Amino acid sequence: MGKGDKKSKRGKIINGTYGAKxxxxxxxxxxxxxxxxxxxKK
Incomplete structure (x- = not known):
C-alpha cells in the first residue's frame, strides 16, 4: 500500500491513472x- 500499489490513491497519482479511488x-x-x-457569472 504505497506508491507502487495500483489500487490506492497514491499509486494512481504516481502511475498517472484514474479509477474508483x-x-x-x-x-x-x-x-x-x-x-x-x-x-x-459573479
Missing amino acids: RKRKIKRKPTLQEKINPEK
Whole structure:
C-alpha cells in the first residue's frame, strides 16, 4: 500500500491513472444558450 500499489490513491497519482479511488474532474462544455449569451457569472 504505497506508491507502487495500483489500487490506492497514491499509486494512481504516481502511475498517472484514474479509477474508483481517483476520480477525474469533468470539464463542462458550454451549452448552446451560453454560447449565444456569454454573460460573466459573479
